[in-house]
Amino acid sequence: MSLTSDIDLLKQVSFFNDFDNDQLRLLAFGAEMRAYRAKQVIFRQGDLADSGFVITEGQVRMTISANGFDVQSQILGAGSLIGEMALMAETRRSAMATAIEDVRVIQIRRVTFRRVMDEYPDLAAIIHDRIAGRLAGLVGDLELVRSKLGNDSEEVMSLEEVESFVQRDH
Structure with missing residues:
Protein backbone atom coordinates (compact mmCIF):
# COMPACT_ATOMS: atom_id res chain seq x y z
CA MET A 1 0.00 0.00 0.00
CA SER A 2 1.10 3.56 -0.57
CA LEU A 3 1.38 6.31 2.01
CA THR A 4 -1.69 7.97 0.47
CA SER A 5 -3.80 4.81 0.74
CA ASP A 6 -2.62 4.30 4.35
CA ILE A 7 -3.72 7.87 5.17
CA ASP A 8 -7.08 7.27 3.48
CA LEU A 9 -7.59 4.12 5.55
CA LEU A 10 -6.62 5.87 8.81
CA LYS A 11 -9.21 8.58 8.02
CA GLN A 12 -11.90 5.88 8.20
CA VAL A 13 -10.95 4.84 11.76
CA SER A 14 -13.08 6.75 14.27
CA PHE A 15 -10.20 7.03 16.77
CA PHE A 16 -8.37 9.23 14.25
CA ASN A 17 -11.34 11.52 13.46
CA ASP A 18 -9.64 14.55 15.01
CA PHE A 19 -6.38 14.09 13.06
CA ASP A 20 -5.75 16.30 10.03
CA ASN A 21 -3.91 15.14 6.89
CA ASP A 22 -0.46 16.23 8.13
CA GLN A 23 -0.93 14.39 11.43
CA LEU A 24 -2.16 11.26 9.65
CA ARG A 25 0.74 11.49 7.20
CA LEU A 26 3.25 11.56 10.08
CA LEU A 27 1.49 8.63 11.74
CA ALA A 28 1.33 6.59 8.52
CA PHE A 29 4.94 7.39 7.62
CA GLY A 30 6.16 5.93 10.92
CA ALA A 31 3.85 2.89 10.76
CA GLU A 32 4.71 -0.58 9.48
CA MET A 33 2.69 -2.88 7.23
CA ARG A 34 2.36 -6.42 8.56
CA ALA A 35 0.78 -9.54 7.09
CA TYR A 36 -0.49 -12.56 9.03
CA ARG A 37 -1.65 -15.91 7.68
CA ALA A 38 -4.99 -17.47 8.56
CA LYS A 39 -4.98 -18.85 12.15
CA GLN A 40 -1.74 -17.02 12.99
CA VAL A 41 -1.65 -15.35 16.43
CA ILE A 42 -0.98 -11.61 16.18
CA PHE A 43 -0.55 -11.25 19.95
CA ARG A 44 -1.55 -13.11 23.10
CA GLN A 45 -3.56 -11.97 26.10
CA GLY A 46 -1.12 -10.72 28.75
CA ASP A 47 1.67 -9.80 26.29
CA LEU A 48 3.31 -6.42 26.75
CA ALA A 49 1.70 -3.96 24.36
CA ASP A 50 3.73 -1.31 22.54
CA SER A 51 1.55 -0.69 19.50
CA GLY A 52 -1.90 -0.56 17.97
CA PHE A 53 -3.02 -2.25 14.78
CA VAL A 54 -5.40 -1.01 12.10
CA ILE A 55 -6.83 -3.87 10.06
CA THR A 56 -6.59 -3.10 6.34
CA GLU A 57 -7.68 -6.50 4.96
CA GLY A 58 -9.24 -9.60 6.48
CA GLN A 59 -10.74 -10.40 9.86
CA VAL A 60 -9.28 -10.86 13.33
CA ARG A 61 -10.84 -12.73 16.25
CA MET A 62 -10.31 -11.07 19.63
CA THR A 63 -10.63 -13.59 22.48
CA ILE A 64 -10.63 -12.98 26.23
CA SER A 65 -9.84 -16.01 28.37
CA ALA A 66 -10.17 -16.58 32.10
CA ASN A 67 -9.22 -19.69 34.06
CA GLY A 68 -8.39 -21.51 30.84
CA PHE A 69 -11.77 -20.86 29.19
CA ASP A 70 -12.68 -18.44 26.41
CA VAL A 71 -15.24 -16.12 28.00
CA GLN A 72 -15.67 -13.54 25.28
CA SER A 73 -14.96 -13.35 21.57
CA GLN A 74 -15.38 -10.65 18.95
CA ILE A 75 -14.58 -10.49 15.25
CA LEU A 76 -13.10 -7.28 13.82
CA GLY A 77 -12.65 -6.38 10.17
CA ALA A 78 -11.06 -3.78 7.94
CA GLY A 79 -10.98 -0.30 9.44
CA SER A 80 -10.89 -1.55 13.05
CA LEU A 81 -8.25 -0.34 15.50
CA ILE A 82 -6.92 -2.98 17.89
CA GLY A 83 -4.99 -1.96 21.00
CA GLU A 84 -5.70 1.77 21.15
CA MET A 85 -4.65 1.97 24.83
CA ALA A 86 -1.22 0.62 23.90
CA LEU A 87 -0.72 3.75 21.78
CA MET A 88 -0.87 5.90 24.90
CA ALA A 89 0.38 3.89 27.86
CA GLU A 90 2.50 0.91 28.75
CA THR A 91 0.02 -1.90 29.22
CA ARG A 92 -0.59 -5.58 28.63
CA ARG A 93 -2.87 -7.06 26.00
CA SER A 94 -6.36 -7.67 27.40
CA ALA A 95 -7.21 -10.25 24.72
CA MET A 96 -5.63 -12.57 22.18
CA ALA A 97 -5.78 -11.54 18.51
CA THR A 98 -5.85 -14.29 15.89
CA ALA A 99 -6.13 -13.91 12.12
CA ILE A 100 -9.28 -15.69 10.91
CA GLU A 101 -8.09 -15.43 7.31
CA ASP A 102 -5.06 -13.82 5.72
CA VAL A 103 -4.84 -10.38 7.31
CA ARG A 104 -2.94 -7.18 6.60
CA VAL A 105 -2.55 -4.50 9.25
CA ILE A 106 -0.90 -1.15 9.77
CA GLN A 107 1.09 -1.40 13.00
CA ILE A 108 1.48 1.92 14.82
CA ARG A 109 4.06 1.89 17.59
CA ARG A 110 3.55 3.92 20.76
CA VAL A 111 6.75 5.88 20.10
CA THR A 112 5.35 7.03 16.73
CA PHE A 113 1.98 7.95 18.24
CA ARG A 114 3.68 9.90 21.03
CA ARG A 115 5.80 11.75 18.51
CA VAL A 116 2.63 12.97 16.79
CA MET A 117 1.17 13.97 20.18
CA ASP A 118 4.38 15.86 21.07
CA GLU A 119 4.36 17.74 17.76
Whole structure:
Protein backbone atom coordinates (compact mmCIF):
# COMPACT_ATOMS: atom_id res chain seq x y z
CA MET A 1 0.00 0.00 0.00
CA SER A 2 1.10 3.56 -0.57
CA LEU A 3 1.38 6.31 2.01
CA THR A 4 -1.69 7.97 0.47
CA SER A 5 -3.80 4.81 0.74
CA ASP A 6 -2.62 4.30 4.35
CA ILE A 7 -3.72 7.87 5.17
CA ASP A 8 -7.08 7.27 3.48
CA LEU A 9 -7.59 4.12 5.55
CA LEU A 10 -6.62 5.87 8.81
CA LYS A 11 -9.21 8.58 8.02
CA GLN A 12 -11.90 5.88 8.20
CA VAL A 13 -10.95 4.84 11.76
CA SER A 14 -13.08 6.75 14.27
CA PHE A 15 -10.20 7.03 16.77
CA PHE A 16 -8.37 9.23 14.25
CA ASN A 17 -11.34 11.52 13.46
CA ASP A 18 -9.64 14.55 15.01
CA PHE A 19 -6.38 14.09 13.06
CA ASP A 20 -5.75 16.30 10.03
CA ASN A 21 -3.91 15.14 6.89
CA ASP A 22 -0.46 16.23 8.13
CA GLN A 23 -0.93 14.39 11.43
CA LEU A 24 -2.16 11.26 9.65
CA ARG A 25 0.74 11.49 7.20
CA LEU A 26 3.25 11.56 10.08
CA LEU A 27 1.49 8.63 11.74
CA ALA A 28 1.33 6.59 8.52
CA PHE A 29 4.94 7.39 7.62
CA GLY A 30 6.16 5.93 10.92
CA ALA A 31 3.85 2.89 10.76
CA GLU A 32 4.71 -0.58 9.48
CA MET A 33 2.69 -2.88 7.23
CA ARG A 34 2.36 -6.42 8.56
CA ALA A 35 0.78 -9.54 7.09
CA TYR A 36 -0.49 -12.56 9.03
CA ARG A 37 -1.65 -15.91 7.68
CA ALA A 38 -4.99 -17.47 8.56
CA LYS A 39 -4.98 -18.85 12.15
CA GLN A 40 -1.74 -17.02 12.99
CA VAL A 41 -1.65 -15.35 16.43
CA ILE A 42 -0.98 -11.61 16.18
CA PHE A 43 -0.55 -11.25 19.95
CA ARG A 44 -1.55 -13.11 23.10
CA GLN A 45 -3.56 -11.97 26.10
CA GLY A 46 -1.12 -10.72 28.75
CA ASP A 47 1.67 -9.80 26.29
CA LEU A 48 3.31 -6.42 26.75
CA ALA A 49 1.70 -3.96 24.36
CA ASP A 50 3.73 -1.31 22.54
CA SER A 51 1.55 -0.69 19.50
CA GLY A 52 -1.90 -0.56 17.97
CA PHE A 53 -3.02 -2.25 14.78
CA VAL A 54 -5.40 -1.01 12.10
CA ILE A 55 -6.83 -3.87 10.06
CA THR A 56 -6.59 -3.10 6.34
CA GLU A 57 -7.68 -6.50 4.96
CA GLY A 58 -9.24 -9.60 6.48
CA GLN A 59 -10.74 -10.40 9.86
CA VAL A 60 -9.28 -10.86 13.33
CA ARG A 61 -10.84 -12.73 16.25
CA MET A 62 -10.31 -11.07 19.63
CA THR A 63 -10.63 -13.59 22.48
CA ILE A 64 -10.63 -12.98 26.23
CA SER A 65 -9.84 -16.01 28.37
CA ALA A 66 -10.17 -16.58 32.10
CA ASN A 67 -9.22 -19.69 34.06
CA GLY A 68 -8.39 -21.51 30.84
CA PHE A 69 -11.77 -20.86 29.19
CA ASP A 70 -12.68 -18.44 26.41
CA VAL A 71 -15.24 -16.12 28.00
CA GLN A 72 -15.67 -13.54 25.28
CA SER A 73 -14.96 -13.35 21.57
CA GLN A 74 -15.38 -10.65 18.95
CA ILE A 75 -14.58 -10.49 15.25
CA LEU A 76 -13.10 -7.28 13.82
CA GLY A 77 -12.65 -6.38 10.17
CA ALA A 78 -11.06 -3.78 7.94
CA GLY A 79 -10.98 -0.30 9.44
CA SER A 80 -10.89 -1.55 13.05
CA LEU A 81 -8.25 -0.34 15.50
CA ILE A 82 -6.92 -2.98 17.89
CA GLY A 83 -4.99 -1.96 21.00
CA GLU A 84 -5.70 1.77 21.15
CA MET A 85 -4.65 1.97 24.83
CA ALA A 86 -1.22 0.62 23.90
CA LEU A 87 -0.72 3.75 21.78
CA MET A 88 -0.87 5.90 24.90
CA ALA A 89 0.38 3.89 27.86
CA GLU A 90 2.50 0.91 28.75
CA THR A 91 0.02 -1.90 29.22
CA ARG A 92 -0.59 -5.58 28.63
CA ARG A 93 -2.87 -7.06 26.00
CA SER A 94 -6.36 -7.67 27.40
CA ALA A 95 -7.21 -10.25 24.72
CA MET A 96 -5.63 -12.57 22.18
CA ALA A 97 -5.78 -11.54 18.51
CA THR A 98 -5.85 -14.29 15.89
CA ALA A 99 -6.13 -13.91 12.12
CA ILE A 100 -9.28 -15.69 10.91
CA GLU A 101 -8.09 -15.43 7.31
CA ASP A 102 -5.06 -13.82 5.72
CA VAL A 103 -4.84 -10.38 7.31
CA ARG A 104 -2.94 -7.18 6.60
CA VAL A 105 -2.55 -4.50 9.25
CA ILE A 106 -0.90 -1.15 9.77
CA GLN A 107 1.09 -1.40 13.00
CA ILE A 108 1.48 1.92 14.82
CA ARG A 109 4.06 1.89 17.59
CA ARG A 110 3.55 3.92 20.76
CA VAL A 111 6.75 5.88 20.10
CA THR A 112 5.35 7.03 16.73
CA PHE A 113 1.98 7.95 18.24
CA ARG A 114 3.68 9.90 21.03
CA ARG A 115 5.80 11.75 18.51
CA VAL A 116 2.63 12.97 16.79
CA MET A 117 1.17 13.97 20.18
CA ASP A 118 4.38 15.86 21.07
CA GLU A 119 4.36 17.74 17.76
CA TYR A 120 0.65 18.56 17.99
CA PRO A 121 -0.22 19.41 21.62
CA ASP A 122 -3.71 20.64 20.68
CA LEU A 123 -4.47 17.21 19.23
CA ALA A 124 -3.04 15.56 22.37
CA ALA A 125 -5.44 17.63 24.49
CA ILE A 126 -8.40 16.51 22.35
CA ILE A 127 -7.39 12.84 22.68
CA HIS A 128 -6.85 13.28 26.43
CA ASP A 129 -10.32 14.81 26.87
CA ARG A 130 -11.95 12.06 24.81
CA ILE A 131 -10.32 9.31 26.87
CA ALA A 132 -11.10 11.10 30.15
CA GLY A 133 -14.76 11.24 29.11
CA ARG A 134 -14.82 7.54 28.29
CA LEU A 135 -13.21 6.69 31.63
CA ALA A 136 -15.72 8.87 33.46
CA GLY A 137 -18.51 6.97 31.70
CA LEU A 138 -16.97 3.65 32.71
CA VAL A 139 -16.69 4.76 36.32
CA GLY A 140 -20.33 5.84 36.21
CA ASP A 141 -21.36 2.43 34.86
CA LEU A 142 -19.37 0.67 37.60
CA GLU A 143 -20.95 2.87 40.27
CA LEU A 144 -24.38 2.00 38.90
CA VAL A 145 -23.59 -1.71 39.09
CA ARG A 146 -22.26 -1.29 42.64
CA SER A 147 -25.37 0.62 43.74
CA LYS A 148 -27.69 -2.01 42.24
CA LEU A 149 -25.83 -4.72 44.14
CA GLY A 150 -25.81 -2.74 47.38
CA ASN A 151 -22.77 -1.96 49.50
CA ASP A 152 -23.07 -5.12 51.60
CA SER A 153 -23.81 -7.47 48.74
CA GLU A 154 -21.70 -10.60 48.57
CA GLU A 155 -23.20 -11.55 45.22
CA VAL A 156 -20.67 -11.84 42.42
CA MET A 157 -21.71 -11.13 38.84
CA SER A 158 -20.07 -12.70 35.81
CA LEU A 159 -18.67 -10.46 33.08
CA GLU A 160 -21.63 -11.39 30.87
CA GLU A 161 -24.10 -10.44 33.63
CA VAL A 162 -22.40 -7.07 34.17
CA GLU A 163 -22.41 -6.33 30.41
CA SER A 164 -26.06 -7.35 30.13
CA PHE A 165 -26.95 -5.24 33.17
CA VAL A 166 -25.15 -2.14 31.85
CA GLN A 167 -26.67 -2.50 28.35
CA ARG A 168 -30.15 -3.08 29.78
CA ASP A 169 -30.02 0.07 31.94
CA HIS A 170 -28.50 2.35 29.26
